[in-house]
Amino acid sequence: MTAELVRGQNHPLPGTRVEIRVSAGAPVIAGVTLNDQRGRMRDAGWTAHPAAPQLPGVEVSRQAAAVHHLAVDLDALPQDVHRVNILLALPSGPDFPPDFSALAAPFLAVTGLDGEEIASYTATGLSAESAVVALELYLRQGGWKVRAVGQGYAGGLAAMLADQGLAEAGALADTINEAVAAGMARSFGHAPQGPTRHTTAARTEPAQPTSPPPPPEGRPALGAQQPADGPGGTHGGGPIDYRHPRRATPASPSTPPPAPAGQPRPDTVPSQAGPPAQSGTGAQPGTAPQPGPVPGQPGGADSSQPVAGDAPGWSMEERLYNQVWGMFEDLARSVAAYRSAVDFADSRMDRELDSVLDDPRARVGPAAEAARAQAQAKRDALIEQAQAALERDTGRLEAESEVVEPALPPALARWDNPVWQAYEPPAEPPMALRVGDLSIPERAGLRIPMLVRLPLERGLWIDSGRPRGGESALVDADELRRLAQATATALAARIVAVHPADELTLHVIDPAGSAATALLPLVESGVLREPPAAGASGVARTLERLTQRVDLVQMAVRSRATDALPPDLDLADQLLIVHDFPHGFDDRAVNQLRYLADEGPSVGVSLLMVADREEARAYGPVLDPLWRSLLRLTPVPDDHLADPWVGHAWTYEPPLAPSGSQVVPQVLRRVVAARHSSGS
Structure with missing residues (x-):
């Protein structure tokens, strides 16, 4: 397919x-x-x-x-x-x-x-x-x-x-x-019209002016369709010479490409999720996995030691980013192969039993019992084989994670990573940000960093809604709201910390003051330069200021007149944190918030919202575009995210600092100290 x-x-x-x-x-x-x-x-x-x-x-x-x-x-x-x-x-x-x-x-x-x-x-x-x-x-x-x-x-x-x-x-x-x-x-003297494309494998293509000559015996014709220079077609229009420049014989199509001695050759991975290698079993959905080598045996799993940054990139940060996405994809496809193999084993056993037991006279007795035992044994053998392949693949990924995790820079590291102890505000913003961890039931202990590219193309929504099942069912509504507020502060602190000290301005809307405790690290450190906006008037004032900034910058960019912007306009990136939505929001404020969510990212205005969708149900479908435009995160582990390759449900874990840790306040104080030293 x-x-x-x-x-x-x-x-x-x-x-x-x-x-x-x-x-x-x-x-x-x-x-x-x-x-x-x-x-x-x-x-x-x-x-x-x-x-x-x-x-x-x-x-x-x-x-x-x-x-x-x-x-x-x-x-x-x-x-x-x-x-x-x-x-x-x-x-x-x-x-x-x-x-x-x-x-x-x-x-x-x-x-x-x-x-x-x-x-x-x-x-x-x-x-x-x-x-x-x-x-x-x-x-x-x-x-x-x-x-x-x-x-x-x-x-x-x-x-x-x-x-x-x-x-x-x-x-x-x-x-x-x-x-x-x-x-x-x-x-030709005029531009030829192209063919109409179809979505099937059979596509209409115009005839070429001259067909290339037939390939030599034993060599497939993959040459570009071009006019031949003359009999024999020895120019570029003929077939490719498949001989490797350092090998005397043509490469066999069944022979895998050689890797440098001692280690595989890595690749790069897309930014979005973006994006996410063929699983270790090599199985596709609906097929049984093929036997794979076992670690410790000849021809087993990759014997080379994993290396942090073992992926292409122009910098170590980019190589680590690509490596993390490669690990994410490898785990997704390995689990997909395992699950497919289990489904195949179950369905094959059912088919074998149905075929044997179609005859009512064969449903009881020694023959029936032997058929059931044989079908069960085949199923168990297939699943055991798939389990061994999964263990091999995940063991390799766990070893890789053990060397990659300590090597991550602050923007990609957990709060308990020692890299934060030596933190200094960066001179340039990073290419990506860690917003949590992802895991999958077959290997819950293996956590893959969840990375998003910067600048944020989508806002973030911390869902503080009522428990819906899973681990959140064990948390009451008040505690869930408190955790959502703490998650928003942890994410905001991380976003502030990975930007240069004077290149991000933070705004907070807290209409009823319910998030005052969670906001203390931002307020006490001085990172939040103005008190949180309270009441309907504070909501209106903050949203008016930010929407006006978006309008001005967009008009200046479109007209190529950025030098005409008001001199007092804050050109630093902006991060707006919204608590208790929709409390304190009238219809105008709701429309302004939607506008910021849609248009703000293009001019450096990002949204981080803590909200319960159920509490905003009075607005009906008018808010559906807002929820869809934001990346939904949860304050407790929850399996609401899917990967872009095979669609597994992944358990998301929020990026909270360890209990009792002072790493977040310490980092924020260093940000403020850097601001003061730069005079901003």
Whole structure:
């Protein structure tokens, strides 16, 4: 079954020889860039494009077209390559649209040697961009995967290449555009219309002007569909030479790609959840797992010691962030394989018993008992096999967690991590924030950090509602509300602490003063520069000030007149904490809060709300968009979150400091001291 990817989602590749089919509806340039473990290009020689359509293991089209067929042999790539980017760009010139806003969303499909579609992606959301990294093929622990990226660049090819670390990006972009212009002049005089796309594997594609020559015996034809230069088709339009540059014989499609001696080669992981490798069992839902190696035996689980930061990235922070997401995905897929194997074992036992016992005369007696025992034994053997694979996978992840957790920087670390004892306010905000921990019933002791990217694209909602089941059923309503208030303070303190001391302003709305105790760390430390807004007048005043700021900044950005903003306007990021919603909120205030939740993140205004949805039921469906726009968190462990890969229900645990710990007040005092020293 084809995996229809959305932006940030990934999917394992079953083989190392693939074809990427592109359908854009208008002529586009299709190319490939290679990246090392840090996501950087070595030089211009790591780019396949119309002026240089071949690299070891890669072949692309020589001209712009509405339809492309790109061939990739992952086994034949240079040894240092960890990422293969599939890029699309609009040709330059007056005959072509300046950006993707006038075109239908490009469609890309990854297929195997047999033409069967593995994964597809429609690059939606493009507007002012004229180049896009649509897909990337990347390594994780020796296995290749595909991820939908959809990262657009308004600066075109030059900006895209520069973003991957190429110094001569402008010159290479000019070379590509010149080659495309020359190819257009030779091939056709007007832009061909692209085909209509369908959502099935069978898609209508226009005939190519000339078919490539047949491949040599024993070698599949994955070459780009281009006119041949002459008999024999020895140029880029012919099939790829699948021989590895350091091997004398062609790679076998059944042979997995080699990893560097001693350890697997890692990959990177998307930001959203974002995003989340093939599980250790290798099983897919609805199948039985295959026998796997056992740790401690030859060919067993990865014998190399786990290393913190063992993932691609431009900095240690990014490598750790990617590694945590890789662990999250590995655990999700390993548990999915285990659960699928258990379901398969149960269903097979039921089918075997039904087939044996269909005859009423065989339902009793020694034969029936033997059939039941045999079916039960087969089921138990399958489940034992799946359990062994799960134990192997989770044991590896637990070992990895033991080295990753102590190495995390403050923004990603728990409050009990010693890194907070040496805390100093950062010079730059981090790329992500830890908002709690996630676990799954099959391995409740293994906690995966729950990370969200900064700046926050969604506000946070701490649900203080009445107990609904699970662990919250053991907590009365008043205690649940108190815990929700404490969770909001812990999250706010963390957000403040990971920003530079003078680059975040905190606002609090507490209409009835019910959260006064929970807010003490923020008030007593001086992090909260103004008292919490109380009563209806305080609510109105605070919301009016923030909505006005959002309006002014949005207008200035759209008109490119940021220098015209009032000199007394606070341009630091803003965090609004709201307690006791909707107490003290009239209709105007409710609309302003919705506006801040929707529009605020784009100009640096984030919302952290403590609320019980049931208490706001009088507003009816008018508040439904507000609840949907916020990321719901809970003050006690609760299994309300699902991963983006297989949809497991994960137990969320809030990021509270250990009982009796003074780490939060200590950190906040250092933030205030840094403000004073900087004169802010």
